[in-house]
Amino acid sequence: DVQRAQSIEELRAMARKRVPNFCFEYVEGGAEEEISLRHNREVFTRIGFLPRTLVDVSVRRQGRRLFGQDIASPFLIGPTGFSGLLAREGDVAMASAAASAGVPFVLTNVSTTSLEEVVRRSGAQVWQQVYLYRDRAFVASVAQRAQAAGIGVLVLTTDSAVYGKREWDARNFSSPRRLDWRNKLDVLRHPRWLIDILYPHGFPRFANLGDLLPPDQTSVRGAAAAILGQSLSAALDWADVQWLRGIWPGKLVLKGVMQVEDAQRAVALGVDGIVLSNHGGRQLDGALSTMDVLPEVVAAVKGQLTVMLDGGFRRGADIVKAIALGADAVLLGRATTYGLAAGGQAGATRALEILRSEVDRVLALLACPDIDQLDASYLRRLQA
Ligand code: HOC
Known part of the structure; x- marks a missing residue:
């Protein structure tokens, strides 16, 4: 029962039991040696808290304002693909969890429920993510549909010109669309997952990809992400950002920025926000973690655009550290995905509750009752 989970790590352990290996590895894995994956967690151990004391913390505030909207906590659910393999109608379940927690939900373009349906059924503040595919007209059509559905924020992922080298894909599939025997047997050991996800129509289908895939390849099976990765455009550059800025009237966010100069260029092109991300x-194994570069990016562009980040956030304390270093908000990836895989909407909701209560406790113990008062004076970077 997900209600018993006390930490994101416990939800992760439940997820590992509940879904077949090939699904869990998809959530869990990184590229190549997984140096960046590990560093994303280690980086938090090198930043210590320096609490104040003797401050009345009987009333505490963790809400933020993002793009003119109030959000209940300093985090939102970031875009994660293939949620439909982790829970039935996984995208709607995630969005509904976000709605009940009062935080936005970023819908991946590789979802198995249409963006219109996610907006209608969840009641969440939905943002739409998109990759730049070779087919620019397709990207424009996603933007048009998002606008018509009332979505106010478009998130362009900029770190995926080519698909990262994820070696578990090659291990789990005997051919791109076929699980190997070891994984087929493992699927049979998960009858609950089989019924929840595959009964009665088989693998769920991508709902927002239009003509991007041939009709016989729209089901989310096999190494679907790697196959789809072939339609990414390696030609993505600033001219595309300018083009998207011209056709999208809402807030535009770039996800995948790491360098100060790129953040400044985003400002110059009228972009509204960035998500620092590896x-x-x-994707690029060995890339620095976003917490390594956050202070310099904040120093360069704070106030000119909204600065968010993702990467390794599993504790409220991690989130508080990022806010103290000047981030506007944190995007959650695996934290809520583990919850979803552990117990559908209830599991994702539990993940959000755990993080909310951890943020609240950290604020109290730091003697900082209002999240807007956090700054770097509450932290000290430890020597490596
Ligand atoms: C069209 C590109 O971001 C991941 C996700 C999904 C990638 C989809 C492939 O696996 O990191």
Whole structure:
């Protein structure tokens, strides 16, 4: 029962039991040696808290304001693909969990429920993520549909010109669309997952990809992400950002920025926000963690655009550290995905509750009752 989970790590352990290996590895894995994946967690151990004391913390505030909207906590659910393999109608379940926690939900473009349906059924503040595919007209059509559905924020992922080298894909599949025997047997050991996900129509289908895939390849099976990765455009550059800025009237966010100069260029092009990201260690292995570069980016562009980040956030304390270093908000990836895989909407909701209560406790113990008062004076960087 997900209600018994006391930490994101416990939800992760439940998820590992509940879904077949090939699904869990998809959530869990990074690229190549997984150096960035590990560093994303280690980086938090090198930043210590320096609490104040003797401050009345009987009333505490952790809400933030993002793009003119109030959000209940300093985090939101970031875009994660293939949620439909982890829980039935996984995208709707995630969005509904976000709605009940009062935080936004970023819908991946590789979802198995249409963006219109996610907006309608969840009641969440939905943002839409998109990759730049070779087919620019397709990207424009996603933007048009998002606008018509009332979505106000478009998130362009910029770190995926080519698909990262994720070696578990090659291990789990005997051919790109076929699980190997070891994983087929493992699927049979998960009858609950089989019924929840595959009964009665088989593998769920991508709902927002239009003509991007041939009709016989729209089901989310096999190494679907790797196959789809072939339609990413390696030609993505600033001219595309300018083009998207021209056709998208809402807030535009770039996800995958790491360098100050790129953040400044985003400002110059009228972009509204950035998400510092190394894609959860799934793209360029060895890339620095976002917490390494956050202070310099904040110093350069704070006030000119909204600065968010993702990468390795599993504790309220991690989130508080990022806010103290000047971030506007944190995007959750694996933290809520483990919850979803552990117990559907209830599991994702539990993940959000755990993080909310941890943030609240850290604020109290730091003697900082209002999250807006956090700054770097509450932290000290430890020597490596
Ligand atoms: C079209 C590109 O971001 C991941 C996700 C999904 C990638 C989809 C492939 O696996 O990191």
